[in-house]
Amino acid sequence: MPMNQGQFVISMDLELYWGLRDICPRSHYLKHFAVERETIKKVLGLFERGGIHATWATVGLMFFESKEQMLRGIPAKLPVYQDANLSPYPHLASGEVGADEQTDSSHYGLSLIKRIEETPYQRVSTHTFSHYYCLEAGQDSAEFQADLRAAVRAAKRQGIQLESIVFPRNQVNPDYLKLLWPEGIRAYRGNPEHWLYKRGYSTGDSLLRRALRLMDTYLNLSGFHSYTLAEPQLGEPINLPASHFLRSYSRKLALLEPLRLRRILRGMTHAARNNQVYHLWCHPYNLVDEQGRNLKLLEEILAHYKKLQSLYGMESRNMEELSDQILGAAPIREPQFRMSPVVRTGELNA
Numbered sequence: 001m002p003m004n005q006g007q008f009v010i011s012m013d014l015e016l017y018w019g020l021r022d023i024c025p026r027s028h029y030l031k032h033f034a035v036e037r038e039t040i041k042k043v044l045g046l047f048e049r050g051g052i053h054a055t056w057a058t059v060g061l062m063f064f065e066s067k068e069q070m071l072r073g074i075p076a077k078l079p080v081y082q083d084a085n086l087s088p089y090p091h092l093a094s095g096e097v098g099a100d101e102q103t104d105s106s107h108y109g110l111s112l113i114k115r116i117e118e119t120p121y122q123r124v125s126t127h128t129f130s131h132y133y134c135l136e137a138g139q140d141s142a143e144f145q146a147d148l149r150a151a152v153r154a155a156k157r158q159g160i161q162l163e164s165i166v167f168p169r170n171q172v173n174p175d176y177l178k179l180l181w182p183e184g185i186r187a188y189r190g191n192p193e194h195w196l197y198k199r200g201y202s203t204g205d206s207l208l209r210r211a212l213r214l215m216d217t218y219l220n221l222s223g224f225h226s227y228t229l230a231e232p233q234l235g236e237p238i239n240l241p242a243s244h245f246l247r248s249y250s251r252k253l254a255l256l257e258p259l260r261l262r263r264i265l266r267g268m269t270h271a272a273r274n275n276q277v278y279h280l281w282c283h284p285y286n287l288v289d290e291q292g293r294n295l296k297l298l299e300e301i302l303a304h305y306k307k308l309q310s311l312y313g314m315e316s317r318n319m320e321e322l323s324d325q326i327l328g329a330a331p332i333r334e335p336q337f338r339m340s341p342v343v344r345t346g347e348l349n350a
């Protein structure tokens with residue numbers, strides 16, 4: 001589907017400890033990422049000042065005021081993974097989760113969610129309720145559907161309508177896509193069509209795959225992954241594939257650091273010149289570091305976007321706005337622009 005100008009999309013996977021629980025001890029998380037929440041506020045400030053529209057895909061367990069409410073919000077059907085460590089529910093039952101956000105800022109995120117909602121052109125989206133892994137062995141579509149419904153319910157309680165999804169570890173299960181639209185989810189972040197990325201990420205990934213993905217952060221091994229949009233299909237969610245993961249600064253690979261930025265800027269320029277989408281993503285904790293190198297890199301990316309905006313007319317869009325645009329909605333004018341997919345289906349039928 002041809003576009004008149006390039007589109008710069010940013011999506012952030014907001015998960016606090018829920019997204020790292022199965023791969024990182026909590027003590028490590030608290031030691032290294034305690035400033036994640038402050039980083040999120042800084043990023044929101046950068047986005048507001050830079051006119052950047054972004055989607056924040058947020059784990060549903062973070063939407064609660066108290067543990068009592070969290071326990072009441074969990075789905076009746078829980079995922080049964082072959083690898084039991086993938087499920088967060090034993091962790092939730094273990095007593096490691098505190099009473100509320102004030103006493104446990106690694107599991108609760110309602111104040112952050114509200115802050116995002118209040119910032120112009122930011123949208124809260126879902127990263128599933130429980131950081132659900134759609135391609136891991138054992139779980140099934142009914143368990144995923146129950147998880148998704150719990151996420152929609154938790155957001156609705158806070159007056160937030162979820163309209164897009166980012167699948168944890170980018171595990172897109174094609175059989176589950178038909179379950180999105182009935183819950184009001186009209187867009188998802190897919191993966192680049194390259195063998196390194198197309199099945200997402202898993203703790204079982206080979207060392208070779210991980211090493212090549214790491215090198216791809218610095219050297220253009222797999223391509224820019226910018227793209228033109230596919231025509232929307234009625235009732236099917238819109239795929240807005242990721243182009244590039246904004247990986248954290250690495251002390252071990254400090255010599256390659258200039259290449260990390262160059263790789264992204266070149267991809268953005270390629271998209272702007274060719275009227276394509278460039279979709280950058282990361283977790284807020286990828287932007288945490290004591291010297292502020294990651295935030296500085298983000299600032300340089302945003303400054304480059306400004307250049308591309310004036311040179312080529314590139315636009316900043318969150319996933320919701322871009323899917324609206326694809327579906328033929330009116331141009332985005334208001335920060336809190338919303339449209340129910342149910343209404344839209346009717347319009348397309350008319």
Ligand SMILES: [Zn+2]
Binds near residue numbers: 013019127168
């Ligand atoms: Zn995640």
